[in-house]
Amino acid sequence: MASDVREIVFATNNAHKLSELRAVVGDHLKVLSLEDIDCHDDIPETGDTLEENSMLKARWVKDKYGYDCIADDTGLEVVALDGAPGVHSARYAPGDGHDSKANMELLLHNMEGVTDRRARFRTVITLLTGADGCRVVDGVVNGTIATSPRGENGFGYDPVFLPDEAAGLSFAQMDADAKNMISHRGRATRTLLNLLEKQA
Ligand code: IMP
Numbered sequence: 001m002a003s004d005v006r007e008i009v010f011a012t013n014n015a016h017k018l019s020e021l022r023a024v025v026g027d028h029l030k031v032l033s034l035e036d037i038d039c040h041d042d043i044p045e046t047g048d049t050l051e052e053n054s055m056l057k058a059r060w061v062k063d064k065y066g067y068d069c070i071a072d073d074t075g076l077e078v079v080a081l082d083g084a085p086g087v088h089s090a091r092y093a094p095g096d097g098h099d100s101k102a103n104m105e106l107l108l109h110n111m112e113g114v115t116d117r118r119a120r121f122r123t124v125i126t127l128l129t130g131a132d133g134c135r136v137v138d139g140v141v142n143g144t145i146a147t148s149p150r151g152e153n154g155f156g157y158d159p160v161f162l163p164d165e166a167a168g169l170s171f172a173q174m175d176a177d178a179k180n181m182i183s184h185r186g187r188a189t190r191t192l193l194n195l196l197e198k199q200a
Helices: 015-025 050-065 100-110 176-182 184-199
Strands: 007-010 030-032 069-078 118-129 133-145 161-163
Touching: 007 015, 015 030, 015 069, 015 176, 015 184, 050 069, 050 118, 050 133, 069 184, 118 184, 133 184, 176 184
Parallel strands: 007 030, 007 069
Antiparallel strands: 069 118, 118 133, 133 161
């Protein structure tokens, strides 16, 4: 199995996600971007779960472009909001979606006066290889929602997420390596690599 995943596409247009994943996989896999394969499709994310969305994205690239493929889907699940924004994290604020500032502002607004600020990030990664190889893994990081944004690094909700293991720092106040060590995506990626190494 290891030989047929040597070169894979990561089905994302998010440069931050791409560099995070590349940093974790190192030399184990050659990770191509959607741009590298000239894919400029608006890949639908119409599933009701992270698993469905990550499968939809991976399946799209595998079926249409023929490449072995990794796709991730991530949700921020806030306890006091009954797990929202969850699978809708990218489109939490009204509008076309993917407006991280608007999403964070809505989250902070909805959390005003809330004392239970526990939350977690969860990433699901689907890997499709060969004719019918399929692996699905996930990674979780627990934390709390800050009362205002902190830090400039990272992307998405990073400025308002304080991982339990980071002594009060937000993801956006950590460097890329420190985030990768404890993050949902770093954990899911390492689980996937371990799985592949065991099968090699
Ligand atoms: P998706 O997996 O690209 O659909 O991401 C869902 C939402 O979560 C988007 O708003 C992303 O910006 C956000 N998101 C995904 N991963 C991270 C992360 O590592 N840190 C902060 N926000 C993230």
